[in-house]
Amino acid sequence: MKKVVVLGILLAMFSFTTMNAQDDSSKKEMSTLDKALIGLTFSDADAAAIAQQAIVEMDAANPVADPTSGYAIRLNRLFGKHVSSEGVNLNYKVYLVKDINAFAMADGSVRVFAGLMNIMDDNELLAVIGHEIGHVVNHDTKDAVKAAYKKDVLIDVAKSQSGTINALSKTQVGKLGRAMIDSKHSRKQESQADLFSYDFMKKNGYDVNAVESCLRILQKLSEGGESSFLTKMMSSHPDSGKRADDARKRAVKDGLYKEYVQQKIVNTAPVTPTTKTTTTKTTAKKTATKKK
Template identity: 30%
Template sequence: MKKKILLALLASAAALTGCANMESLGSDQEVVAAANQSCRQMDQKNTITHQYDGRMAIIRQGLPTQVGGQTLNYQVYKTKDMNAWAMPNGCVRVYSALIDRLNNDEVRAVLGHEIGHVALRHSVQQYRTNRGVAIALSAGGALGSLVGLDGTGSDLMQQVAYSAISAQYSQALETEADNYSVDLLLKEPNGKQKALAMASALKKISTGDADSGIMQKMFGDHPDTSKRIKNVEDRVAAAGNVK
C-alpha cells in the first residue's frame, strides 16, 4: 500500500512540475538575487586566497567572461576539499585542493563545466523544479493522512520522493554541464586534448564512487563517474576531424 502511495506522490509531483507556470515558481531575478546573497555568505564562511591568481589568469584565458547576461566572478577558497561550483549570478568558486591536484587543462575543463551550469541556467531550473516538487509533495501529504499513514511515515515518504526526483534531475544537469565544457573546449586549438582533460579531471576527483551501489545511483547528485568519463570520451571521439 505504501509503495502505491509513493508512486502516486511521484506521479503528482511530475504532473505539477510539468504543467505549472514555471515563472510562478521563481523568476530569474529572484533566483539571481538569492544567489547574490548566498555567494556573499559563502565568501564570509570561507577563506579566499589570492595565491592562485596568476595561475587562474592563465587557465581562464580564452574562456567566456560573460554568459547568460552574467559576468563571471572567480574566487579561490583555501581548503583541503576538492570542489568547484557556480551560481546563476556568475559567482564561480574553486577550491584550492582541486587546483593543487589537477593540471591547467584539467582545471580549465572543470571551469568549463561550471560555466555550463550558468550558461544553461541550471540553478534556475533546479530551484523551480525543487519548489514545484515540494508543493506537489506537500499536497500529497494530505493524501497520506487520508489512507491512515501517521505523520512520521508520510513525512519520510515525502522526503524520499523529493530526494529521488531532485537527485535524478541533478544528474541530468551534470551531464549537460560536462557536454557544455567538452563542446566549448573542442572549439579551441588542440581542442580534443583539452576536452579530454574533462575525463582525466573526473578520474582524479573521483573518490571511488564509479561502482557505487543502487542507493548512490538513485540519490546521488552526480552520475556515476565511469559513466561521465565514457560520455566525455564518446563525445570527443564523435567530434571527428577536430584536432
Template identity: 35%
Template sequence: MKSKISLMCTALVASLTLAGCGNLDPNGLLSAGSDMAKAANLSDADIVQLSDAACKQSDKESKVASAGSKYSKRLAKVMRGFGKMTLNGQRIKYKAYLTQDVNAWAMGNGCVRVYSGLMDMMNDDELRGVLGHEMGHVALGHTKKAMQLAYATSAARQAASAAGNSMVSALSSSELGDLTEKFINAQFSQSQESDADDYSFDLLTQKKMNRKGLVTAFQKLAELDGGKSSMFSSHPSSPDRAARMQARLDANK
C-alpha cells in the same frame, strides 16, 4: 507546470517533516505555500539577486584566496582560456576558496567559485573541463531550478519552525547561509549532468582548448572515491562519464 508543482510539493514535505503537524498555524502554512509558489516563479532577475546575496554570504563564511596567492593567479590563468564569455548575460566573477574540499560551483549571477582542494588535484586542462561543466549548469538553466528549490525549502522551513510567528519578508543572515548551503549541495539529475558534460565539451571545442582534460578529470574523481565523487551527482558514475567524453573525443578527431 509539472516541475513547478513538484518543486512546491518537495518544499512542503520538507517543512512538515522538520516541524511536525501538531504546532503548525494554518496561516503559517498559507504563508509558506505563498512563498513556495513565489519560489517556483522566480524570474531571472530574482535569481541574480538571490545569487548575489548567496555568493556574498558564501564568501563571508569561507577563506577566500588573496589576489596575490598562487591559487588566485592560477585560476586567473585558467579562466583566461574562456575569454570574455558571459553566463546568461552576467559577467563571470571567479574566486578560489582555501579548503581541502574537492569542489567547484557556479551561480546564476556569474559567480564561480573553485576550491583549492580541487585545484591541487587537477591540472589546468582538467580544471577548465570541470569549470565548463559548472558553467554549463548555469547556461542550461539547471542552477535556476536548484536555486528555486533551495529558496522554497528555506522559506518553508522558516514558516514551519515559526509555528505562528509571522515570516520576515527578507532572508536573515542565517537563512541566507542555509539557502547557500542547500544550493551548493544540490544534486542534479542524470540528464542534467550529462547535458552539462556535453556543454563543457562543446565549449572547450569552441574555445580551442584541450578536451582531454574533461576525460581525465572524471578519471581522477573516479580514483578519489571509487567513482562516486560527492562533487558531481553519483549518477551517472565518474567512470561512465569519462568513457562517454572519451567516445565523443574519438568521434571528433
C-alpha cells in the same frame, strides 16, 4: 484561456495565503500550496538576486585566496579571458580549503576549491569549471535555487512583512547557499553540462580529452581511500565513470581522441627575480715614469 484563468486564481490564492501566514506567526510549516506557488512565480532574476546574497555570505565564511596567491593567479590566468560566456557575466574566486569541489551560482559567481586545484592540471580544471558554467548557462542553477528556496530552511520568507527575497536574514542566506551546493542536478542536466564543457574546450582550442581525464580522477577518488575528501563534488555529480565514457566517445567521434597525459600542476606564485646591485670596480691605471 483556461490556463490563464487558473493561473490568475492561483496567484490570488498565493496573496491570500501569504497574508494569512503573516498573521499567523505561530505556524511552523509552509503549506504544499505555498511551495508550489513559489516555484510557479520564480524567475531567473529571483535566482540571481538570491545567489548574490548567498555568495556574499559564503565568501565571508570561507578563506578566499588573496589576488597575490598562487591559486588566484593561476585561476585568473586560466579564466581571465572567459569573464563572459553565452551572455552570462562571470566572476571567479578560490576558496583555500582542501575539499575537492567547484560550483557556480545563478548570478555567475564561480568558486573553486584549492583541493581541486591541487589534483587537476590546467586543462582538467578548465573542463571542470566549464561544466559548472554549463549549469549556469543552462539555467540549472536557477532550478537549484528554486529547490532550496522551497525547503523549510526559508519558511520564514513567506511569513515576512514584505514576503520577498529581500527579507532573508544572513542565517537564512547562509543556509540557502549551502543548500544550493548540496542540491543534486538530474542526470539529463549533468549530461548537458558535460556537453557544454566539451564544446567549451573544443571552441577555445583546449584539449577536449581533459574532460574524460578530470572525470576519471573523480571516479578513482570516489572508489579509493581518498573518497572522504569528496564531501560535495561526488554527491552532486554522480556517475563519473559513465560520464567519462561519454566524453571519450565524443572525442573519438570528432577524431580528437588521444590518451591524456596530465601536465605539471603549479599553484605557487611566480618568484619575482630580485634586482642585484652590481658594483663597478674602477681599475686605476698606473702611469710608469720613465727615467731619463
